[in-house]
Amino acid sequence: MATLKDVARLAGVSARTVSNVVNDQPYVAEATRARVVAALAALDYQPNQVAKSLRTGRIGLLGFVVPDLSQSHFARLASDIVEAATARGFTVAVDQTHGDLERERRLIQLGPRGAMFDGAIFHPEALRAEDIEHRESQFPLVLIGERVAGDRLDHVYIDDRAAAYEATRRLIDDGHRRIAAIGLRRAAYARTAHLREEGMRQALDEAGDQVQQGRHQYVERYEVSDGYEAMANLVESAERPDAVICFADMLAIGALHRLHELRVAVPEDMAVVGFDDITEASFSYPPLSTIAADHAEIATTAVNALIERITNPGAPIREYVVSHRLVIRQSTRTDSTPEVRN
Amino acid sequence: MATLKDVARLAGVSARTVSNVVNDQPYVAEATRARVVAALAALDYQPNQVAKSLRTGRIGLLGFVVPDLSQSHFARLASDIVEAATARGFTVAVDQTHGDLERERRLIQLGPRGAMFDGAIFHPEALRAEDIEHRESQFPLVLIGERVAGDRLDHVYIDDRAAAYEATRRLIDDGHRRIAAIGLRRAAYARTAHLREEGMRQALDEAGDQVQQGRHQYVERYEVSDGYEAMANLVESAERPDAVICFADMLAIGALHRLHELRVAVPEDMAVVGFDDITEASFSYPPLSTIAADHAEIATTAVNALIERITNPGAPIREYVVSHRLVIRQSTRTDSTPEVRN
DNA sequence: TTGTATGCGTTATCAT
DNA sequence: ATGATAACGCATACAA
Numbered sequence: 001m002a003t004l005k006d007v008a009r010l011a012g013v014s015a016r017t018v019s020n021v022v023n024d025q026p027y028v029a030e031a032t033r034a035r036v037v038a039a040l041a042a043l044d045y046q047p048n049q050v051a052k053s054l055r056t057g058r059i060g061l062l063g064f065v066v067p068d069l070s071q072s073h074f075a076r077l078a079s080d081i082v083e084a085a086t087a088r089g090f091t092v093a094v095d096q097t098h099g100d101l102e103r104e105r106r107l108i109q110l111g112p113r114g115a116m117f118d119g120a121i122f123h124p125e126a127l128r129a130e131d132i133e134h135r136e137s138q139f140p141l142v143l144i145g146e147r148v149a150g151d152r153l154d155h156v157y158i159d160d161r162a163a164a165y166e167a168t169r170r171l172i173d174d175g176h177r178r179i180a181a182i183g184l185r186r187a188a189y190a191r192t193a194h195l196r197e198e199g200m201r202q203a204l205d206e207a208g209d210q211v212q213q214g215r216h217q218y219v220e221r222y223e224v225s226d227g228y229e230a231m232a233n234l235v236e237s238a239e240r241p242d243a244v245i246c247f248a249d250m251l252a253i254g255a256l257h258r259l260h261e262l263r264v265a266v267p268e269d270m271a272v273v274g275f276d277d278i279t280e281a282s283f284s285y286p287p288l289s290t291i292a293a294d295h296a297e298i299a300t301t302a303v304n305a306l307i308e309r310i311t312n313p314g315a316p317i318r319e320y321v322v323s324h325r326l327v328i329r330q331s332t333r334t335d336s337t338p339e340v341r342n
Numbered sequence: 343m344a345t346l347k348d349v350a351r352l353a354g355v356s357a358r359t360v361s362n363v364v365n366d367q368p369y370v371a372e373a374t375r376a377r378v379v380a381a382l383a384a385l386d387y388q389p390n391q392v393a394k395s396l397r398t399g400r401i402g403l404l405g406f407v408v409p410d411l412s413q414s415h416f417a418r419l420a421s422d423i424v425e426a427a428t429a430r431g432f433t434v435a436v437d438q439t440h441g442d443l444e445r446e447r448r449l450i451q452l453g454p455r456g457a458m459f460d461g462a463i464f465h466p467e468a469l470r471a472e473d474i475e476h477r478e479s480q481f482p483l484v485l486i487g488e489r490v491a492g493d494r495l496d497h498v499y500i501d502d503r504a505a506a507y508e509a510t511r512r513l514i515d516d517g518h519r520r521i522a523a524i525g526l527r528r529a530a531y532a533r534t535a536h537l538r539e540e541g542m543r544q545a546l547d548e549a550g551d552q553v554q555q556g557r558h559q560y561v562e563r564y565e566v567s568d569g570y571e572a573m574a575n576l577v578e579s580a581e582r583p584d585a586v587i588c589f590a591d592m593l594a595i596g597a598l599h600r601l602h603e604l605r606v607a608v609p610e611d612m613a614v615v616g617f618d619d620i621t622e623a624s625f626s627y628p629p630l631s632t633i634a635a636d637h638a639e640i641a642t643t644a645v646n647a648l649i650e651r652i653t654n655p656g657a658p659i660r661e662y663v664v665s666h667r668l669v670i671r672q673s674t675r676t677d678s679t680p681e682v683r684n
Numbered sequence: 685t686t687g688t689a690t691g692c693g694t695t696a697t698c699a700t
Numbered sequence: 701a702t703g704a705t706a707a708c709g710c711a712t713a714c715a716a
Contacts, residue, residue, distance in 0.1 A: 003693055014703045019695065027701055049458040050401060051693035053392045054708050060458075061435065069424060072621065075417030082411060082438055091458070093403065093435040096424055116391040116402075116433070253625055279414065283595055285627035345709055356687045361711060369685055393709030396692050 002043035011039035022047060062090045062306060063120030065107060067099045072278035073249075074123065077144070080299030081121060088307055093117065099125040108132060111139035119310045121302045124148055128189040140309040142302050147191040151317055154309060156302045158293045158324040160192055164199030166326050167245050167273045167291060172207050174333040176243035176271055179204065180214025182230040182255060183222065183247025183275075193247055196275075200245060214241030219251065227254025235262060235270075242270060243332075249274035249281045252288050256331065260285065272331040286330035293324045344385035353381035364389060404648060405454040405462030407437045414620035415591075416465065419486070422641030423463060430649055435459065441467035450474060453481035461652045463644045466490055470531040482651040484644050489533040493659055496651060498644045500635045500666040502534055506541030508668050509587050509615045509633060514549050516675040518585035518613055521546065522556025524572040524597060525564065525589025525617075535589055538617075542587060556583030561593065569596025577604060577612075584612060585674075591616035591623045594630050598673065602627060614673040628672035635666045 004022075008015045013032055020028050021036040022045075028036075039045075053059040062085050066074040082092045097103045104127045111120055119140030129149040142154045171179055181200060184193050197216065204213050215237055217230035227246055231254065234241060246252035252274035256266065264270050266286055274281055277292030301320045308315065328334050346364075350357045355374055362370050363378040364387075370378075381387075395401040404427050408416040424434045437454045439445045446469045453462055461482030471491040484496045513521055523542060526535050539558065546555050557579055559572035569588055573596065576583060588594035594616030598608065606612050608628055616623055619634030643662045650657065670676050 004695095005693080015694085016696085016704080017702060020702085023695085029701060032701080046452065048396075048693050050392060050395045051708090052695075054390075054396050054692090054710090055694045055696085057708080059392060068421060070418040070421035072414065072417070075414070075420070076412040078417070078420075078436065079410060079412035079438065082436055086437075091435050091437070091454075093433050094420065094424055095428075095433070096421065110388065280622050280625050283622050283626045285625075346711095347709080357710080358688080358712085359686055362686085365711085371685060374686080390709050393692090394711080396694090396708085397710045397712085399692080 001048070002045045003048070004045075007036065007039045007043055007045050010043060011036045059116065059118055060090050061117045062092050062303070063095060063111065063117040063122075064092050065095045065097060065120055065122045067097055067123065067125045069094055069096055071250075072280060073276045076278070076295050077123070077299060080296050081303060084296075084300040084303040088303060090118070090303075090307070097125065101126040105131050108135050108141070109137045109139075111137070111141070119306045121306055126189075138313065140306060140313065142306040142309065144298060144302050145192075147195070148189065149191055154305050154318050154320070156298055156305060156320045156322060157192075158291075158298075158322050160195040161199035161202070163275075163291045163324050163326075164196035164245065165203045166199075168200045168203035170326060170328075171243040171245070171271055171273065171332065172203060172211055174243075174267075174271065176241075177210065178212045178214045178239065178241040179243045179245065180216055180234055180241040181245050181247065182217040182219065182227060182234075182251050184216050184218045185220075186218055196245075196247055212239070214244070215239065222248035222250055224250050224254035224257070227251030228258045229254075231255035231258040235259070235264065243267075243272075244270065245273045245275075247275050249276045249278045249288060249290055252290070252331070253280060253284050256284055256286070256288070267330070267332045271333065273326075274331075277327055281327075282329070284331075289329045289332040289334075290327050291324055292327045294322055297322045343390070344387045345390070346387075349378065349381045349385055349387050352385060353377045401458065401460055402432050403459045404432045404434050404645070405437060405459040405464075406434050407439060407449060407454055407462055407464045409439055409441045409465065409467045411436055411438055413592075414622060415618045418620070418637050419465070419641060422638045423645060426638075426642040426645040430645060432460070432645075432649070439467065443468040447473050450477050450483070451479045451481075453479070453483070461648045463648055468531075480655060482648060482655065484648045484651065486640060486644050487534075489537070490531065491533055496647050496660050496662070498640055498647060498662040498664060499534075500633075500640075500664050502537040503541035503544070505617075505633045505666050505668075506538035506587065507545045508541075510542045510545035512668060512670075513585040513587070513613055513615065513674065514545065514553055516585075516609075516613065518583075519552065520554045520556045520581065520583040521585045521587065522558055522576055522583040523587050523589065524559040524561065524569060524576075524593050526558050526560045527562075528560055538587075538589055554581070556586070557581065564590035564592055566592050566596035566599070569593030570600045571596075573597035573600040577601070577606065585609075585614075586612065587615045587617075589617050591618045591620045591630060591632055594632070594673070595622060595626050598626055598628070598630070609672070609674045613675065615668075616673075619669055623669075624671070626673075631671045631674040631676075632669050633666055634669045636664055639664045 004015045004018050007018045018036055021033055064081050085092045104124055121142050123145040127148050132150040132152050144156045219226040252272050259266055274288050274290035277290045281288040281290050346357045346360050349360045360378055406423050427434045446466055463484050465487040469490050474492045474494050486498045561568040594614050601608055616630050616632035619632045623630040623632050
């Protein structure tokens with residue numbers, strides 16, 4: 001691999017001049033520039049990014065850290081983040097925590113992999129507010145998804161309370177009279193779930209006596225089997241709800257599974273709403289109504305926030321609220337006709 | 343950020359000795375080691391990976407390049423590759439080509455992002471065999487998925503011919519008498535699809551006159567809408583098949599959609615088999631029978647092959663064949679009862 | 685067992 | 701407008 005020096009020697013100039021040409025600096029005479037360009041081509045010069053990084057202190061790499069990249073929600077986010085980062089000249093490296101608390105704690109301090117990155121976007125799962133409070137590192141970090149509270153780090157998320165409120169309102173307007181949640185978590189740090197529950201309660205309160213709250217279901221994880229179990233409980237319970245909001249589409253898909261087995265009519269006898277609008281939501285039976293965050297907006301917002309933080313470490317900490325919408329499919333009442341989704 | 347020199351000064355030794363301690367070299371007296379360790383801790387020393395890389399020529403970064411990370415199949419592969427690479431001490435950076443030929447061509451030459459990586463695992467989409475034949479670069483590269491022929495690069499894939507053969511055999515044994523394919527491509531470079539078609543033909547030939555071949559459907563892309571269209575054609579055609587093998591689960595899901603709309607009974611009047619076993623396949627209606635490659639095996643095989651190639655660039659080019667199996671769900675005939683999948 | 689010195693390939697500072 | 705040269709932080713050949 002040819003280096004700057006090789007090119008300089010061939011062109012009969014100094015390395016400095018070659019560098020100027022490569023980086024489009026001014027102050028290069030036309031004649032010399034031409035000679036250098038020729039030499040560059042002749043040797044098929046490719047700048048060594050590592051050397052450049054050592055010198056400049058920038059490596060052009062952002063970390064994206066999630067519990068599990070194979071989950072649709074994270075995969076789609078990753079895809080959008082790669083696009084957004086590429087547009088700004090950065091490459092994205094991915095890491096998975098599998099929700100391991102120790103790993104997430106270490107990450108908060110060092111950044112991923114001993115900080116070979118300029119910064120990272122992090123979707124925590126097990127992390128607590130206190131972990132962030134105790135953070136000493138200056139490594140540039142932007143949090144997305146789960147809210148860990150604290151005002152020490154930039155955050156990007158949707159208005160979870162409003163989203164849950166809207167979904168509940170819709171179910172009430174559709175005529176449902178007992179509405180339950182699947183997806184609360186006992187853990188004290190699960191703020192996102194609590195905000196959603198608040199939004200539901202607000203809508204229920206506004207509706208007054210005519211609408212009841214179902215018995216909310218707590219879960220450990222957000223997997224299909226958890227939703228399946230939770231729905232099994234609900235269906236057997238004395239005061240069976242006629243509508244459920246699941247705090248993740250995977251929970252909703254498990255719930256639909258159980259309902260299908262029990263021949264409970266969806267949405268007539270039980271309406272189901274999810275969260276995230278993952279691709280599986282379009283292909284479940286029946287297709288799932290769900291809260292869709294604008295994932296592209298999350299990605300660009302997070303990437304821009306991170307680059308801003310890297311460039312300007314002293315700027316005040318910010319919260320970014322990204323838009324969402326309620327997507328109505330056949331798991332809730334609808335007048336529109338089903339369409340094929342691409 | 344403290345450097346080796348800072349630590350050396352504090353410990354009253356040379357940078358050389360600190361380096362020895364950090365890298366667990368022998369020949370360090372216990373007493374000095376203790377002093378150095380203390381200094382290391384006091385300054386919270388973190389080695390600068392970039393400087394290390396410049397010196398050693400290794401950066402510990404592997405590229406993983408796919409058309410689109412948001413597609414389940416690629417997301418799952420990415421997840422497995424991150425795990426496998428982490429286990430071997432490497433970090434994974436992701437890049438997306440969106441099937442753009444120029445981008446894939448450039449990649450074959452330089453590696454992703456001007457070769458800030460030690461090597462890359464690449465799932466091509468538009469690339470032709472000739473592009474690889476003309477390759478001059480020595481950048482370590484391992485190909486997975488689509489077969490681009492040529493013996494210039496290491497490849498990892500399943501035995502597509504055998505997989506298609508097995509699926510076809512199963513359909514014949516289930517009593518189907520006219521079997522079609524959805525997913526052939528006109529492009530000359532689509533070798534994978536052709537191998538699958540060969541496998542199907544072999545099974546059909548063996549079955550003799552009792553089984554016919556349906557009219558194979560060509561598609562441009564492997565998306566839901568393509569499968570939907572293709573199935574629409576098949577159902578209306580004069581010699582309508584009673585079973586279909588789709589060369590991607592997304593095609594199969596689109597096909598199932600159309601069948602559901604037309605109230606064609608699956609699998610009784612039309613059996614459907616897919617390829618890939620993406621998560622959506624479990625949640626379609628009915629759940630999809632499909633060919634599942636061992637994705638974890640693909641990942642570890644590809645990572646190991648790549649690291650081997652990086653370490654030993656002169657080794658002979660290899661092909662790695664990974665195992666697969668036919669997963670039977672409700673879109674084909676079955677005697678077993680449906681189960682919830684986690 | 686440890687220190688000195690050099691170079692990895694760039695960019696940036698200072699001259700000229 | 702361009703050349704010489706010093707960093708960037710680390711690992712290592714060579715000395716001691």
